[in-house]
Amino acid sequence: MTPSHPVGLIWFRRDLRLADNAALYAALQQCKKLFCVFIFDDSILAPLPHADRRVEFICQSLAELDGDLRAACGRQEAGLITRRGLPQDIIPELARQLGADAVFCNDDDEPAALARDAQVAHRLRAMGRSLQRSKDHRIFGRDEVLTQSLSPFSVFTPYKNAWLRKITPFYLSSYPSERDLAARLADRPEGERRPVPTAAELGFEAGTLDGLKLPTGASGARELLDDFLPRLPRYQAARDYPALKGPSYLSVHLRFGTVSIRELARTAHASMQREDWDAAAREGAATWLSELIWRDFYFQILAHHPHVVERSFKPAYDAIVWDSGPEADALFAAWCAGRTGYPLVDAAMRQLAGSGYMHNRLRMVAASFLVKDLGIDWRRGEAWFAEKLNDFDLAANNGGWQWAASTGCDAQPWFRIFNPVTQSQKFDPEGRFIARYVPELARLPARLRHAPWLAAPLELAEAGITLGRHYPHPVVDHAAAREKTLARYAVVKAGDAGSAASHS
Numbered sequence: 001m002t003p004s005h006p007v008g009l010i011w012f013r014r015d016l017r018l019a020d021n022a023a024l025y026a027a028l029q030q031c032k033k034l035f036c037v038f039i040f041d042d043s044i045l046a047p048l049p050h051a052d053r054r055v056e057f058i059c060q061s062l063a064e065l066d067g068d069l070r071a072a073c074g075r076q077e078a079g080l081i082t083r084r085g086l087p088q089d090i091i092p093e094l095a096r097q098l099g100a101d102a103v104f105c106n107d108d109d110e111p112a113a114l115a116r117d118a119q120v121a122h123r124l125r126a127m128g129r130s131l132q133r134s135k136d137h138r139i140f141g142r143d144e145v146l147t148q149s150l151s152p153f154s155v156f157t158p159y160k161n162a163w164l165r166k167i168t169p170f171y172l173s174s175y176p177s178e179r180d181l182a183a184r185l186a187d188r189p190e191g192e193r194r195p196v197p198t199a200a201e202l203g204f205e206a207g208t209l210d211g212l213k214l215p216t217g218a219s220g221a222r223e224l225l226d227d228f229l230p231r232l233p234r235y236q237a238a239r240d241y242p243a244l245k246g247p248s249y250l251s252v253h254l255r256f257g258t259v260s261i262r263e264l265a266r267t268a269h270a271s272m273q274r275e276d277w278d279a280a281a282r283e284g285a286a287t288w289l290s291e292l293i294w295r296d297f298y299f300q301i302l303a304h305h306p307h308v309v310e311r312s313f314k315p316a317y318d319a320i321v322w323d324s325g326p327e328a329d330a331l332f333a334a335w336c337a338g339r340t341g342y343p344l345v346d347a348a349m350r351q352l353a354g355s356g357y358m359h360n361r362l363r364m365v366a367a368s369f370l371v372k373d374l375g376i377d378w379r380r381g382e383a384w385f386a387e388k389l390n391d392f393d394l395a396a397n398n399g400g401w402q403w404a405a406s407t408g409c410d411a412q413p414w415f416r417i418f419n420p421v422t423q424s425q426k427f428d429p430e431g432r433f434i435a436r437y438v439p440e441l442a443r444l445p446a447r448l449r450h451a452p453w454l455a456a457p458l459e460l461a462e463a464g465i466t467l468g469r470h471y472p473h474p475v476v477d478h479a480a481a482r483e484k485t486l487a488r489y490a491v492v493k494a495g496d497a498g499s500a501a502s503h504s
Contacts, residue, residue: 003032007186009100011091012038012080014108015136015257016061017218018068018178022134025175027104030132033186035098036069038062039091040084040202043112053208053356053390054252056199057216060209061258063196064217069185072178077187082196087116092123098189101129106136106257109303110394137257138296139163139171139265142303145296152304154313156410159297160290172266212355214252214390221259224249232271233281235288242348242359243432248288249357251391254295265292291360298399301409308398312407316492320407322377331374334475335366336384338438341474343449344424345369347437354437356390361427367404368418373481375488378405406489414489417482424450440470 008031015021016038027034048055066080083090095103103124108117121131135141145162146152153159200206209216215223228248231238238246253259271277271285305313312318322328334340338349348362358366363385370381382401386392402408428434431449435442441449443463448455453467453474460467467473 003030003184005031005100005102007031007033007035007098007100009035009037009091009095009098009103011087011103011105012036012062012065013105013257014255015106016058016065017221017258017260018065018072018181019218020174020260020262021106021177021257022136022175023104023106023132024181025177026132026134027102028177028180028184030102030104031184034184035081035100035186035188036079037081037083037091037094038065038196039087040082040197041087041116042085043116045084045202048204049387050203051205051208052387053212053214054392055202055204056206056208057214057252057390058256059196059199059202060216061218061220061256064219066196068218069181073182073185075185075187077193078185079188079193080196081188081192082194084197084202088119088123091120092127092129095124095129096127098186103129103131105131105133107133107141108137109142109299111302111306111309137254137261138299139261139292140166140296140300142300145300152300153297154301154409156294156297159300160293163293163296167265167269172262172269174260174262174266213249214355214357216258218258221250221253224253225259225264229267232268232288233277233284235284236280236286237284239287240361240427242351242362243428243430243436247360252357255391255393261292261295265289268292294399295393295396297410298395301399302395305409308402308408309394312405313402313409314407314411314492317405317407319491320488321491323375324377328374328376331475332370332376332380334472335370335374335376335381339472339475340369340374341453341472342369342373342420342424342478343431343434343438343441343452344428345420347428347434350437352385352388356388358385358389361423363400364404364412365418365420365423367401368412369420371405372417372485373420373476373478375481375484378402378407414492415486417485419478421451421478438471440465 008027010024010027015023018024062080062082070076070079091103117131124131140163145159145166153162198206231245235246238244250259254261268285268289272282272289274282302308335349338346338353340346345366348358348366352358367381370376371378378401382397385397389397399408403411406412406414424434431446434449441452444452444455444459444465448459452465452471465471
């Protein structure tokens with residue numbers, strides 16, 4: 001293809017890699033000379049806590065990206081331009097300064113991102129320039145998997161089935177986005193040849209990733225993927241047990257685009273059909289692919305139903321009256337701190353606080369506990385996860401919380417309430433995960449770590465535990481809380497499917 005633009009600008013966002021990058025490929029195809037930029041968006045940075053780990057993850061990943069750009073063309077003058085401010089102001093002005101008549105980026109369907117991009121596009125058009133967006137962080141876009149009536153799916157299983165029917169090698173193939181990079185990458189203007197700033201230089205705490213097994217950048221994603229692939233055949237069997245090394249741990253890399261979703265989906269899809277694997281191993285690959293399809297599903301839900309950011313997907317559930325006031329605030333604080341007296345919930349919340357990660361099974365357990373045991377609005381928990389999770393993604397976080405709260409499109413039935421003790425006994429049977437994150441219970445026999453209030457006084461004494469001093473009493477009685485929740489949800493019972501209560 002003959003380049004149609006003398007100069008172009010690629011705006012990196014949630015796609016911090018060179019390999020298989022849709023926007024980078026489009027820019028290299030269409031531009032004779034290409035500049036690369038990343039904007040530290042003040043509207044995103046301003047509300048973040050001082051010790052936000054994601055800032056350091058981004059900075060380290062950008063430093064690698066900058067090095068990869070310079071290595072690709074063998075020139076130190078090339079590389080990444082970094083600015084801080086509002087993209088709505090910086091991108092059009094930078095395009096003018098560089099003489100770029102087209103700006104390329106990968107799309108983002110979050111409401112704030114759509115509004116930002118609309119402003120950027122409007123200002124570029126006023127200058128005779130264009131904003132060109134590509135699909136990169138999902139396999140199918142908002143309108144690519146629809147029902148027979150051409151409406152969006154609102155239930156996951158039919159969506160998944162349609163997704164699998166539609167998938168072909170075309171959708172899973174990689175973009176050769178590094179092929180022409182050396183020839184097209186432009187030297188940065190002298191005033192733009194600054195190194196990528198560190199988190200400390202941006203005003204954030206340094207060293208927040210120290211001690212965490214979280215490698216950054218595209219090389220970090222490759223390291224985690226290479227570690228996971230030998231475990232993929234056992235994914236179905238191991239993924240629900242937080243004490244086991246079951247997940248891929250790639251979620252933060254998917255969030256910031258240091259790994260290609262196409263590569264992961266292609267690997268999973270091909271592994272489902274491997275003749276040298278037994279049925280259980282192929283099921284492991286199918287289950288992993290299903291998790292990746294969930295991402296696409298939640299992306300299209302957010303794109304078609306942006307009201308979910310503030311309200312329930314099912315409007316009837318906005319009638320639920322959640323507990324509030326000082327007592328609810330105290331319960332919420334106990335939940336955030338991992339001091340509820342329910343060990344598996346507390347272990348999960350402490351894992352989140354200490355690492356920015358929480359096992360997927362435990363996200364469901366912790367969310368269910370906040371909403372259906374403590375009676376607290378799911379939006380408060382969603383906001384807490386948004387602040388703490390390294391892999392926070394609006395679509396998936398909102399979808400997961402609305403699932404747990406039974407307010408979402410493909411939700412947990414309102415009458416099905418996780419029992420935190422039986423969940424603990426089932427998914428952490430030896431109490432190993434609890435012992436790691438709630439070490440004050442580690443000396444208890446494994447069978448008692450799930451519900452230490454059931455231990456005999458002598459057993460507590462032998463473990464050196466006084467309930468209420470070393471570890472809290474349960475903040476609520478699960479059985480009583482369950483009945484209260486059933487009554488709370490009864491206000492929308494007539495409009496929701498299901499009529500029988502069950503106990504998981």
